[in-house]
Amino acid sequence: MxxxxxxxAVALSVTLASVSGQAFAxxxxxxxVIPTHNWSSQVVMAYVIxxxxxxxxxNVEYVPADTQAVYEAIRNGDVTISxxxxxxxFGASFYNAMAKGGIIDAGTHAAMxxxxxxxxxxxxxxxxxxxxxxxxxxxxxxxxxxTADSGGKGRxxxxxQSWHGDQMPExxxxxxxxxxxxxxxAGSADALWAxxxxxxxxxxxxxxxxxxxxxxxxxxxxxIEFPEFFQxxxxxxxxxxxxxxxxxxxxxxANYKFPKTHPAAYTAFSKISFTxxxxxxxxxxxxxxxxxxxxxxxxxxxxxxxxWKPFTE
Amino acid sequence: xxxLKNHPKYVHFIxxxxxxxxxxxxxxxxxxxxxxxxxxxxxxLPGSINGFAEHLMYDWFPVEIYDPELEEYETSALVRELxxxxxxxxxxxxxxxxxxxxxxxxxxxxxxxxxxVGDNKWAVWPALPWTVVSGGVMLLGYALRGKALALLAGxxxxxxxxxxxxxxAMETLSFVLIAAPVSCLLGLFLGAVAYKSKAAETILMxxxxxxxxxxxxxxxxxxMVFFGVGDHAGAIATIIFxxxxxxRLTLLGLKRVSxxxxxxxxxxxxxxxxxxxKVLIPTARRDILxxxxxxxxxxxxxxxxxxxxxxxxxxxxxxxxxxxxxxGQALELGICIVLIAVVLDKLSLAxxxxxxxxxxxxxxxxxxxxxxxxxxxxxxxxxxxxLGKFIFAGGINYFHLIPHNQGITTELFWQSGVDWMVExxxxxxxxxxxxxxxxxLMPMKTAYxxxxxxxxxxxxxxIGFIIGGLRSALIVGGLLLFIxxxxxxxxxxxxxxxxxxxxxxxxxxxxxxxxxCAQNSFASKLILVVCDTLQxxxxxxxxxxxxxxxxxxxxSVLIAxxxxxxxxxxxxxxxxxxxxxxxxxxxxxMAGVNKLQRWVNIEMPLAFPHIMLGVNQTVVxxxxxxxxxxxxxxxxxxxxxxxxxxxxxxxxxGLMLGLxxxxxxxxVDHLIRTWADQKxxxxxxx
Numbered sequence: 001m002x003x004x005x006x007x008x009a010v011a012l013s014v015t016l017a018s019v020s021g022q023a024f025a026x027x028x029x030x031x032x033v034i035p036t037h038n039w040s041s042q043v044v045m046a047y048v049i050x051x052x053x054x055x056x057x058x059n060v061e062y063v064p065a066d067t068q069a070v071y072e073a074i075r076n077g078d079v080t081i082s083x084x085x086x087x088x089x090f091g092a093s094f095y096n097a098m099a100k101g102g103i104i105d106a107g108t109h110a111a112m113x114x115x116x117x118x119x120x121x122x123x124x125x126x127x128x129x130x131x132x133x134x135x136x137x138x139x140x141x142x143x144x145x146x147t148a149d150s151g152g153k154g155r156x157x158x159x160x161q162s163w164h165g166d167q168m169p170e171x172x173x174x175x176x177x178x179x180x181x182x183x184x185x186a187g188s189a190d191a192l193w194a195x196x197x198x199x200x201x202x203x204x205x206x207x208x209x210x211x212x213x214x215x216x217x218x219x220x221x222x223x224i225e226f227p228e229f230f231q232x233x234x235x236x237x238x239x240x241x242x243x244x245x246x247x248x249x250x251x252x253x254a255n256y257k258f259p260k261t262h263p264a265a266y267t268a269f270s271k272i273s274f275t276x277x278x279x280x281x282x283x284x285x286x287x288x289x290x291x292x293x294x295x296x297x298x299x300x301x302x303x304x305x306x307x308w309k310p311f312t313e
Numbered sequence: 314x315x316x317l318k319n320h321p322k323y324v325h326f327i328x329x330x331x332x333x334x335x336x337x338x339x340x341x342x343x344x345x346x347x348x349x350x351x352x353x354x355x356x357x358l359p360g361s362i363n364g365f366a367e368h369l370m371y372d373w374f375p376v377e378i379y380d381p382e383l384e385e386y387e388t389s390a391l392v393r394e395l396x397x398x399x400x401x402x403x404x405x406x407x408x409x410x411x412x413x414x415x416x417x418x419x420x421x422x423x424x425x426x427x428x429x430v431g432d433n434k435w436a437v438w439p440a441l442p443w444t445v446v447s448g449g450v451m452l453l454g455y456a457l458r459g460k461a462l463a464l465l466a467g468x469x470x471x472x473x474x475x476x477x478x479x480x481x482a483m484e485t486l487s488f489v490l491i492a493a494p495v496s497c498l499l500g501l502f503l504g505a506v507a508y509k510s511k512a513a514e515t516i517l518m519x520x521x522x523x524x525x526x527x528x529x530x531x532x533x534x535x536x537m538v539f540f541g542v543g544d545h546a547g548a549i550a551t552i553i554f555x556x557x558x559x560x561r562l563t564l565l566g567l568k569r570v571s572x573x574x575x576x577x578x579x580x581x582x583x584x585x586x587x588x589x590x591k592v593l594i595p596t597a598r599r600d601i602l603x604x605x606x607x608x609x610x611x612x613x614x615x616x617x618x619x620x621x622x623x624x625x626x627x628x629x630x631x632x633x634x635x636x637x638x639x640x641g642q643a644l645e646l647g648i649c650i651v652l653i654a655v656v657l658d659k660l661s662l663a664x665x666x667x668x669x670x671x672x673x674x675x676x677x678x679x680x681x682x683x684x685x686x687x688x689x690x691x692x693x694x695x696x697x698x699x700l701g702k703f704i705f706a707g708g709i710n711y712f713h714l715i716p717h718n719q720g721i722t723t724e725l726f727w728q729s730g731v732d733w734m735v736e737x738x739x740x741x742x743x744x745x746x747x748x749x750x751x752x753x754l755m756p757m758k759t760a761y762x763x764x765x766x767x768x769x770x771x772x773x774x775x776i777g778f779i780i781g782g783l784r785s786a787l788i789v790g791g792l793l794l795f796i797x798x799x800x801x802x803x804x805x806x807x808x809x810x811x812x813x814x815x816x817x818x819x820x821x822x823x824x825x826x827x828x829x830c831a832q833n834s835f836a837s838k839l840i841l842v843v844c845d846t847l848q849x850x851x852x853x854x855x856x857x858x859x860x861x862x863x864x865x866x867x868x869s870v871l872i873a874x875x876x877x878x879x880x881x882x883x884x885x886x887x888x889x890x891x892x893x894x895x896x897x898x899x900x901x902x903m904a905g906v907n908k909l910q911r912w913v914n915i916e917m918p919l920a921f922p923h924i925m926l927g928v929n930q931t932v933v934x935x936x937x938x939x940x941x942x943x944x945x946x947x948x949x950x951x952x953x954x955x956x957x958x959x960x961x962x963x964x965x966x967g968l969m970l971g972l973x974x975x976x977x978x979x980x981v982d983h984l985i986r987t988w989a990d991q992k993x994x995x996x997x998x999x
């Protein structure tokens with residue numbers, strides 16, 4: 001009898017433990033808030049990841065947010081995740097928010113990114129500046145890249161200053177090119193694309209900041225080969241800045257409560273790892289096939305179950 | 314000596330310029346030279362503001378909050394819980410309106426739970442067919458005004474639906490339908506309070522001045538930190554942006570109510586409340602309606618900016634389209650924004666002007682004929698939409714809702730138009746662009762940056778002294794001193810250079826175009842419609858073609874600024890010239906003046922104070938656009954405001970930079986306003 005009671009008690013506690021364990025493992029039905037920014041691959045991926053979560057039985061909500069301000073929002077819990085944290089463009093904002101607390105690193109995509117100065121393919125094809133993409137060729141043809149406001153020097157069109165501060169002017173100085181080139185900061189990614197589009201029509205020389213994977217990959221964009229990056233080469237780290245960008249990571253971020261409120265979804269999210277090819281396919285459905293972002297996500301999910309199903313298991 | 318006696322101001326002015334140029338030539342550019350640049354005493358201030366805001370938000374007055382998701386208590390701060398609670402309230406209102414229009418589950422969730430909705434798949438509010446909304450708005454237009462308004466409303470809603478922008482348009486509409494009435498009521502309330510109490514007016518006025526000149530970018534981050542991201546944050550930022558003109562115009566209108574009207578009210582024994590609602594506000598209706606018009610314009614002008622902090626709808630889709638350089642699509646979205654603005658404006662105007670018929674003795678059916686008609690229409694449209702399910706089996710149900718970007722589109726036409734422009738005009742424009750940058754803009758920028766701080770103060774305070782005496786000199790000097798003590802004086806000089814160039818060109822174009830249009834009543838009406846359209850049309854759309862033609866240069870920024878800043882110059886010129894009394898015109902005709910003489914000698918002098926107020930607005934608009942020009946690429950205050958979005962001290966930097974811009978605007982505003990007021994007194998118009 002005593003034995004029976006004990007075994008019963010053990011059985012009960014085991015059942016209770018498994019029940020409560022299950023209760024903890026179950027995701028909250030509150031929606032997971034996914035931010036959408038203003039470029040195609042990011043928006044499609046938002047709907048793709050949202051689709052994966054919905055497939056797992058979660059509720060999802062999308063909210064437009066500024067690319068830099070979103071990390072503050074994740075920290076505060078107004079947005080749950082961010083699925084495209086680009087190293088050199090958003091690294092600063094991401095780590096600033098992390099230092100204040102409330103945001104966690106949810107792993108890295110397989111896709112390696114490169115964010116670097118470069119030229120459109122036709123600059124190489126037309127041989128506008130012989131020797132490119134090697135950076136040393138730049139010294140011989142600043143006039144190809146000169147504009148009205150560059151004071152006779154060649155112009156590097158950088159992204160907004162909030163992306164990498166004074167890295168590019170410092171690199172020019174470090175490479176000894178600053179008497180031949182100057183840096184102009186564009187105000188937004190749109191400004192970069194408009195300049196590239198306009199230059200393409202004239203097939204004129206232009207050096208802009210760009211990244212890959214990106215929609216410009218389709219038409220061809222060649223990154224300039226600078227001296228290889230090494231730790232401590234940047235001016236901020238005590239170097240002279242005379243090196244290119246490192247191959248960068250593409251991270252995922254989440255609010256610190258996400259693993260607790262949605263353990264299953266979080267596990268899947270931390271496993272999600274898209275390759276450059278995946279990202280390229282997502283962007284192409286919108287940019288080239290002119291699908292809407294939602295439809296593109298549905299089409300991608302339908303066609304690539306083999307890629308995303310394993311994340312959810 | 315005779316000159317000094319007749320025109321003392323000219324002599325003062327020449328003396329002032331002499332001192333200014335002497336200082337420019339003699340002061341050596343050296344960072345430690347206090348005559349060259351003031352030390353950045355306020356450099357630590359953004360950090361402190363930031364620290365204060367974060368303390369308030371995260372540490373001050375900790376409260377224990379139970380988190381039902383985690384089943385545990387956690388520490389939060391009182392302010393944070395209060396603002397989040399407020400946000401939830403605003404969001405609920407927006408979602409409620411949105412789900413009436415587009416359907417959804419969130420309103421049901423508020424009263425039940427996500428689990429309930431997950432378990433009960435039937436618990437979804439259905440979307441209204443677009444035909445119902447369209448017909449409803451037409452009916453409303455007809456009831457309020459007549460056939461013309463019904464036609465306008467019908468065409469506008471049909472455009473939105475057929476071009477496949479229904480969903481984003483309704484999303485935008487739902488947050489405007491909350492933000493605009495709140496702004497109007499808040500503005501009306503604060504305006505009335507300011508009218509009643511002198512103390513309230515004294516406190517409100519400087520706040521209004523700052524709020525109206527501060528660029529909206531600079532308070533996005535504080536709004537986001539305090540209220541979170543989402544439609545509610547967009548609505549809150551919009552309310553901050555749209556309320557000030559309403560307050561100002563309410564106050565102006567109430568002050569204009571003549572004493573006789575108030576006395577008549579008092580004689581009839583009005584209580585305080587009756588006096589306000591039955592006498593003062595109806596009498597001041599004209600100005601209050603201009604206020605409402607401004608609120609609606611401002612709300613839709615914010616549609617794009619609000620999407621930076623989470624407002625869904627047309628603004629977000631527009632930014633997305635522009636990022637893909639799909640200018641045609643962005644243009645169609647922009648037109649939707651303008652159409653919503655126009656229809657809302659006309660409807661609110663018609664509603665406010667509708668007279669109540671107190672004597673009519675209608676039967677039930679007569680009194681409620683529009684309501685009944687709408688119900689019949691609703692049923693008919695819902696049936697049509699169900700029928701549509703079978704007609705368009707498997708495809709898009711055109712009678713219910715045309716999905717985003719699946720309607721007809723003129724995108725290709727605009728796209729090829731832009732391509733054609735770039736291909737054919739680029740070379741020709743490049744010569745002009747080079748000349749402008751090398752011979753005009755660069756020297757001007759260098760000159761501004763080469764000004765010692767002492768010379769700037771002498772010049773600006775001297776002008777203040779000549780115009781308004783010691784008081785003006787001190788006000789203007791104080792405003793500039795704030796900027797000079799920050800680290801951003803050089804940035805402010807660049808902002809000043811771009812703004813002053815744009816204002817010069819805009820004022821010139823505005824006055825010429827305005828004068829030409831004012832000669833003919835049809836032309837003046839037309840140009841006012843163009844002004845309204847351009848004011849709500851999102852400027853982001855023309856930034857892209859402009860960049861394609863002029864590159865990422867100051868030229869592009871200035872063109873965008875000039876397009877926008879010319880609007881008030883034109884508007885005020887037309888208004889000023891058409892308010893010149895007819896008797897004076899007749900007197901002129903009798904004296905035998907020709908058109909040109911009339912313009913130079915009669916109309917211009919009389920309308921000039923009003924036109925100067927237009928120039929004043931031009932300065933404010935130009936400052937605004939110079940800041941948005943940061944999206945193209947500038948190195949002025951705007952670029953730093955944009956950068957504040959990712960800064961560690963984002964809140965502090967954003968607000969301080971915003972204040973710098975506001976103070977620049979206010980200094981100019983003070984000078985022009987003082988001068989115009991004096992002129993009005995001199996002309997006997999005040």
